[in-house]
Amino acid sequence: MFKLTGPCRHCRHLYISAKSWQKSSSNLGRDHEIEATNRSQFEAEFVSSHIETNVFQKALLSVGSAAVSILDPSRGDMIAVLGETAGQSAMKYMLRKMEEHPEGQEILRKRPRVNSRAVDLSKLKQMPEDTLGKMYWNFLNKNKVTPDSRLTVQFVDNVDLGYVLQRYREVHDLTHTLLGMPTNMLGEVTVKWVEALQTKLPMCVGGALFGPLRLGPKQRQKYVEYYLPWAIRTGSTSEFLMNVYFEKRWEQSVEELYRELNISPLVVAPT
Structure with missing residues (x-):
């Protein structure tokens, strides 16, 4: 007769595997729940905010918002309308x-x-200085x-399409952060060039062409000599920034992210 003094190694392995599977299944279930919540929340917000317009009305809104945006670039509401009504193909x-x-x-x-x-902005604040999360918090x-x-x-x-445009808007400040651009006119125009080349959105193209x-x-001289060539090169050769899941990269080193996305920080000679 054999005496069983404790769980065999094989049984322990099965037990650990079962626990790991249970934990993995739990995490997967939680991820699916969060995913479903995000989707339903956006769809509810999309439906409640949606304004039905026909082709003629969209064309009218496009022309009007474009004119106002050129005359007054601070009108973010008009720039938003232009993107929505004229940016279908983009x-x-x-x-x-x-x-x-x-x-x-x-x-x-x-x-x-x-x-x-x-x-969780408070969590980003506590991250190391060289991480994307802390860099974004510093920018804000x-x-x-x-x-x-x-x-x-x-x-x-x-x-x-509504989500894609909403995502573009919500990661705009992250694009500023990643490119190291301030929110002044020079920084905005530079970001608009990168966004225009990558997204083809009409308000980005307009901002890039008319913003300068x-x-x-002094700003124009720097723009022509440094910012414009860098923006065109970055927008043309870097990875498509809309494909960056920023929220999963808060703890990633910015230097590592630059290498991954093929972005070289702008270097401006001291004046």
């Missing part, structure tokens, strides 16, 4: 680019949001901006 292009990339697919599936409800704090300032889409009729007209002489 949104489809962005959606297609995201669908072709694993990280982009995950973003589209989970529909994460960048706002104070979804992002220095420029006195909030991730809650982005308008919800109103004139986009398709919910998938508002630069002062």
